[in-house]
Amino acid sequence: MRLSVIAKVLALPVVFFVCFFLVPLSVVLMSSLWVQNQLSFEHYLTILLDQYHWSVIWVTIKLGIYSTLICALLGYPLAWFMIRIVSTPLWRRLLVILLIVPLFTSNIVRSFGWMVLLGRTGFINETLQNMGLIERPIRFLGTELGILIGLVYILLPFMVISVGASISRIDRSLEYASRDLGAGHWETFRYISLPLTLPGLAAGSIMVFALSVSAYVTPALLSGGRVTVLPMLIYQQYSTVFNFSYGGALSIVLLLATLFLVAFANRLGSTKGGDK
Structure with a gap:
């Protein structure tokens, strides 16, 4: 029954x-x-034997790795600040709302906003020039740096939410016991708090990496066609060339590459955890 x-x-x-x-x-x-x-297997052989496809795959994976690392470096302290430093529930809820509100806006709108900010006469270049940090405008649009800035901005909330949920579940008595036994703030964080939040950090990293390597709108708009990532190539085959067979092969390659890297990261994390 x-x-x-x-x-x-x-x-x-x-x-x-x-x-x-x-x-x-x-x-x-x-x-x-x-x-x-x-x-x-003609399309797969074409992809594996062509240098152009390997360069596109490398750019896609590189942007995904950089986006994940930067989101982790920025998201962890922000999540810690929201959960541990902000003690007033009202302010904490306000910060969570400010973090989540951009997710209700289309990626197209946010990417167009970054196109305005990162332009040669945009806010960022004008600010840097007015501060005397640069003499001539920096070219952000049409570069991997511009795409990376847009991806980090869009995907950072996923990392903060995942890490914040992990931090909120830590039993504070473990940290108090560590302090009572003579450990300082850094030792308590390194040996108690950080290991307990690694599952949330790993989950956030997987989400950010998967979303970044599969992103189309942000790289397409911020690159201006000068930088090609694999989702842009897939979209081109499906919508412009109408080569569904070749586009399907590119999609499967992207899926397998993403799964392989995620599995490798999980394996590496479990191996380090076992060594400890």
């Missing part, structure tokens, strides 16, 4: 997963292997 109830409860999520994930993924996979009415 209990097994039948569990089966009924799990039926809807399983059906949803199959219909909206496995079936579309299978369609993309089959289309990538179906070339001129026959099964072929």
Whole structure:
């Protein structure tokens, strides 16, 4: 009786997963292997043997890694400040609202905003020139740096939310016990607080990396066509060239590369955890 109830409860999520994930993924996979009415690995060989595709993949992964690292370096202190330093519940809720509100705005709108800010006569260049830090405007648009700034701004809330949830679940008695045993603030953070928040940091890093390597709007707008990432190439094949087979192969390559790097990061983290 209990097994039948569990089966009924799990039926809807399983059906949803199959219909909206496995079936579309299978369609993309089959289309990538179906070339001129026959099964072929032609597109995959083209991708693996062509230097241009490797350069696009490298730029995509590099931007994903940099975005993840910067979001972690900025998001962890911000999450700690919101959870531990801000003691007033009202101010804490206000900070959370300010953090989440941009998520309700389209990435297109926010990317256009950064195009204005990062332009040669934009706010950032004018401010730096007025402060005497630079003599001529810095070219942000059309560069990897401009794309990175936009990705970090858009994806930072995901890191802060994930790390903040992990920090809020720490049992403060463990930190108090560490202090009572003679450990300082840094030792308590290093050996108690930081290890307990690593799962939240890992979850946030996975989200940021996956979203950054699959982002299309922000790189397309901030690059101005000068920098190409894999999602832009996939979109081009589907919407402009109408080569669904080749676009499917690029999509599968992006998916496999992302899964491989995430699995490698998890393996590396578990190995370090086991060594400790």
